Amino acid sequence: xxxxxxxxxPQIPDIVISRLPIYLRTLRLLKDxxxxxxxxxxxxxxxxxxxxxxxxxxxxxxEFGKQGTGYNVAYLCxxxxxxxxxxxxxxxxxxxxxxxxxxxxSYTGFEHRGFRIVAVFDNDPKKVGGAIxxxxxxxxxxxxxxVRQHRCQIAIIAVPASAAQQVANQLIDAGVKSILCYxxxxxxxxxxxxxxxxDPVIHFQHMTFYLEKGCIEE
Amino acid sequence: xxxxxxxxxPQIPDIVISRLPIYLRTLRLLKDxxxxxxxxxxxxxxxxxxxxxxxxxxxxxxEFGKQGTGYNVAYLCxxxxxxxxxxxxxxxxxxxxxxxxxxxxSYTGFEHRGFRIVAVFDNDPKKVGGAIxxxxxxxxxxxxxxVRQHRCQIAIIAVPASAAQQVANQLIDAGVKSILCYxxxxxxxxxxxxxxxxDPVIHFQHMTFYLEKGCIEE
DNA sequence: GATCATTTGTGATAAAATGATCAAAAATAT
DNA sequence: ATATTTTTGATCATTTTATCACAAATGATC
Ligand SMILES: NC(=O)c1ccc[n+]([C@@H]2O[C@H](COP(=O)([O-])OP(=O)(O)OC[C@H]3O[C@@H](n4cnc5c(N)ncnc54)[C@H](O)[C@@H]3O)[C@@H](O)[C@H]2O)c1
Ligand SMILES: NC(=O)c1ccc[n+]([C@@H]2O[C@H](COP(=O)([O-])OP(=O)(O)OC[C@H]3O[C@@H](n4cnc5c(N)ncnc54)[C@H](O)[C@@H]3O)[C@@H](O)[C@H]2O)c1
Numbered sequence: 001x002x003x004x005x006x007x008x009x010p011q012i013p014d015i016v017i018s019r020l021p022i023y024l025r026t027l028r029l030l031k032d033x034x035x036x037x038x039x040x041x042x043x044x045x046x047x048x049x050x051x052x053x054x055x056x057x058x059x060x061x062x063e064f065g066k067q068g069t070g071y072n073v074a075y076l077c078x079x080x081x082x083x084x085x086x087x088x089x090x091x092x093x094x095x096x097x098x099x100x101x102x103x104x105x106s107y108t109g110f111e112h113r114g115f116r117i118v119a120v121f122d123n124d125p126k127k128v129g130g131a132i133x134x135x136x137x138x139x140x141x142x143x144x145x146x147v148r149q150h151r152c153q154i155a156i157i158a159v160p161a162s163a164a165q166q167v168a169n170q171l172i173d174a175g176v177k178s179i180l181c182y183x184x185x186x187x188x189x190x191x192x193x194x195x196x197x198x199d200p201v202i203h204f205q206h207m208t209f210y211l212e213k214g215c216i217e218e
Numbered sequence: 219x220x221x222x223x224x225x226x227x228p229q230i231p232d233i234v235i236s237r238l239p240i241y242l243r244t245l246r247l248l249k250d251x252x253x254x255x256x257x258x259x260x261x262x263x264x265x266x267x268x269x270x271x272x273x274x275x276x277x278x279x280x281e282f283g284k285q286g287t288g289y290n291v292a293y294l295c296x297x298x299x300x301x302x303x304x305x306x307x308x309x310x311x312x313x314x315x316x317x318x319x320x321x322x323x324s325y326t327g328f329e330h331r332g333f334r335i336v337a338v339f340d341n342d343p344k345k346v347g348g349a350i351x352x353x354x355x356x357x358x359x360x361x362x363x364x365v366r367q368h369r370c371q372i373a374i375i376a377v378p379a380s381a382a383q384q385v386a387n388q389l390i391d392a393g394v395k396s397i398l399c400y401x402x403x404x405x406x407x408x409x410x411x412x413x414x415x416x417d418p419v420i421h422f423q424h425m426t427f428y429l430e431k432g433c434i435e436e
Numbered sequence: 437g438a439t440c441a442t443t444t445g446t447g448a449t450a451a452a453a454t455g456a457t458c459a460a461a462a463a464t465a466t
Numbered sequence: 467a468t469a470t471t472t473t474t475g476a477t478c479a480t481t482t483t484a485t486c487a488c489a490a491a492t493g494a495t496c
Contacts, residue, residue, distance in 0.1 A: 013453080016453095017427050017428075018424055021423035022404070029379075046404060047404055052456075053453090053455080055476095056453095056454085058475090065473075067475080068461060068463050069462065069474090070473065084423045085427065085429065088431070088433030089434045090422070090426060090433055090434070100325075103317040103321040106317055107317065113422075115419065118434075154425060178425040178429060184331075186265055196425065198418060200416060201239070201328065201333065202239040204333050205242065205302045206236055206414065207412055208303045208372075211371050216306070216307045216336075217307055258443075258444075268484080268485070270484080271483095273445060274445080277444090281445070282444095285444040285490070286443050286494095288443065288444080440493105440496095441494080442494095443492080444491080445489100445491105447487095447488095448487085449485080452482080453481080454480080456477100456478085458478100460474085461474080462473080464470080
């Protein structure tokens with residue numbers, strides 16, 4: 001009951017976490033270009049952020065830089081990969097073998113950033129059994145077994161909005177913990193499940209607020 | 219020089235603008251379901267936001283509700299569409315006719331939310347001249363003329379990261395004002411140009427921070 | 437028509453995020 | 467060897483964002 005028994009564990013703001021993958025992406029790019037050392041200022045200029053922001057974000061996790069010099073690019077990459085737990089490859093499943101599902105399933109850019117699509121599902125008998133690269137489309141009934149087999153915690157939803165909630169329920173029942181939803185709809189899920197969304201129209205509608213109106217019709 | 223000569227024009231926070239398309243998306247869904255009236259509380263529950271947040275966001279633009287009753291769904295949709303300037307259809311051009319470009323160009327969900335892909339460009343002679351639905355892929359050299367012809371202010375970049383900055387420069391030179399970038403790279407652009415990004419890996423890496431480590435290898 | 441249950445819009449308050457500042461450390465120049 | 471420049475990480479100040487709480491309005495109920 002004394003003050004030592006209730007240590008304040010430093011809860012790291014989610015907005016900080018959300019910037020780390022951006023830092024990592026740019027650091028990997030610098031590394032690939034052969035850059036060995038960078039500074040919070042250089043990184044800030046590349047990303048359109050203040051150098052103080054970057055330093056403060058990183059300071060939540062430790063001291064990675066050297067005064068007067070900056071940050072060793074390869075070392076900081078490694079550290080960020082550890083922090084984000086992407087110093088390995090995570091299995092991901094994909095539901096919906098339509099246009100978008102095909103693009104995602106055949107995308108080669110996931111693997112070297114920590115992710116691999118290990119299975120694709122669809123409820124259309126005409127799609128089931130078809131191949132996307134080396135992956136055979138399976139029926140949705142196979143989801144639970146595949147999730148268990150791969151201990152898969154992450155899923156992508158690429159089905160029409162009208163089916164997305166039902167698919168989300170099936171995924172959560174099967175044990176999936178995080179969902180990336182491409183359907184233009186907000187899902188209702190239990191509080192322990194994380195959902196993130198990708199909807200290009202949301203971005204377009206954000207842009208048009210700042211544009212001068214210039215339309216085709218209506 | 220008196221205090222009346224410098225009226226404080228109420229600058230609306232960008233974070234407020236970024237939520238409006240989400241509100242609109244859900245309101246349209248309610249409308250399609252035949253719901254005529256809703257409340258900030260109901261909307262908040264659907265979206266995982268507080269009712270106060272929604273009321274305050276809307277209050278930046280006027281009074282759209284009725285005390286004791288709530289909001290007329292159709293009316294609020296209309297108002298949000300006006301505020302976001304999507305009470306019409308905006309022309310959008312797309313650069314990159316690869317897997318992702320094909321999925322985007324054949325996507326039918328843009329039109330009724332205010333956007334139409336009017337042209338697709340690629341620099342691969344094997345792709346130029348090919349058809350995606352009713353759209354013929356054009357060479358990148360045709361970008362300036364098409365942008366002028368449609369007075370197009372919005373473009374999508376769906377080319378490899380290594381080509382994205384160069385394509386962005388071409389688009390900006392041609393007069394494009396807003397870019398939605400699918401390439402996993404942060405673009406450098408003048409301050410009057412808006413860029414937004416879609417990169418699923420950024421979302422995955424955000425998710426894994428909160429997951430218990432469970433990887434395939436490495 | 438008085439009472440009650442809702443729900444909005446908003447000023448006040450609290451919390452969170454960002455930005456400015458600076459001592460200390462490291463590298464480089466003199 | 468000393469001075470100068472650079473850059474981090476921490477602290478403090480400011481700005482921004484979110485939440486709270488309530489008067490006023492509305493419709494329903496008795
Ligand atoms: N194509 C794009 O570029 C694009 C862009 C933005 C958003 N989206 C969204 O992504 C999602 C997929 O788009 P798409 O163009 O690939 O659509 P699509 O119609 O080509 O494919 C959808 C697939 O989902 C399958 N499906 C339907 N119900 C299912 C269920 N209950 N269980 C399993 N599978 C089911 C269908 O059989 C089909 O194969 C949609 O929600 C769409 O709004 C797509
Ligand atoms: N496919 C996906 O699901 C997916 C997922 C996430 C991110 N991405 C990103 O989206 C982009 C496109 O991905 P993709 O899978 O369609 O790639 P892709 O290789 O299939 O297609 C890229 C297209 O861009 C064209 N191109 C290359 N350089 C060009 C230039 N300078 N001007 C015009 N066109 C040019 C190519 O000819 C090709 O047709 C990439 O940056 C990729 O990282 C794709």
